Amino acid sequence: MRIQSIEQLFMFEVAKMLDAEHFVASGLQMMAREVGHNGLKNALVRHQAQTEEQIKHLNKIFEAYGLEPQRIPSKTFHTLNLEYQDLLLSLGEPEFKELATALAAEKAEHYEIAAYRGLLTLAQELGKPDFVDLLKINLGQKQRMAKAMEECAAKLIPANV
Numbered sequence: 809m810r811i812q813s814i815e816q817l818f819m820f821e822v823a824k825m826l827d828a829e830h831f832v833a834s835g836l837q838m839m840a841r842e843v844g845h846n847g848l849k850n851a852l853v854r855h856q857a858q859t860e861e862q863i864k865h866l867n868k869i870f871e872a873y874g875l876e877p878q879r880i881p882s883k884t885f886h887t888l889n890l891e892y893q894d895l896l897l898s899l900g901e902p903e904f905k906e907l908a909t910a911l912a913a914e915k916a917e918h919y920e921i922a923a924y925r926g927l928l929t930l931a932q933e934l935g936k937p938d939f940v941d942l943l944k945i946n947l948g949q950k951q952r953m954a955k956a957m958e959e960c961a962a963k964l965i966p967a968n969v
């Protein structure tokens with residue numbers, strides 16, 4: 809895609825985010841399997857279901873233009889996943905696994921929050937209130953998830969370190 813307008817820039821970014829969300833949906837499933845702590849597991853499973861909804865919201869933006877949803881590979885999320893795998897392999901103490909998972913999830917959410925803020929700016933500039941509403945739902949869920957991960961991480965600090 810050669811970007812020559814704000815609208816094309818917006819759609820390029822939506823296509824990147826759509827890929828990221830698909831990646832996150834499978835990543836959250838994997839993370840939820842990795843952890844035993846109930847609060848963390850539940851938050852990851854809940855957010856996985858929300859991510860499926862978020863994918864539908866992004867698909868609606870394509871549909872509004874009469875387009876099939878398009879994904880442009882997100883190198884950022886691919887790399888965040890590699891960083892997480894790297895971290896798991898580097899853990900000498902399994903007791904840190906859940907803490908590391910909560911921190912990795914929090915990092916991903918903060919990137920998503922920044923990306924959605926950018927999408928909202930573009931949707932507002934384009935005068936697309938329907939898109940703004942959909943993007944705000946996704947952003948709100950991510951902000952709550954980032955907070956939940958931050959709280960989980962604080963609780964997962966082992967008492968004896």
Ligand SMILES: [Fe+2]
Pocket residue numbers: 832855859917920950953
């Ligand atoms: Fe998310």
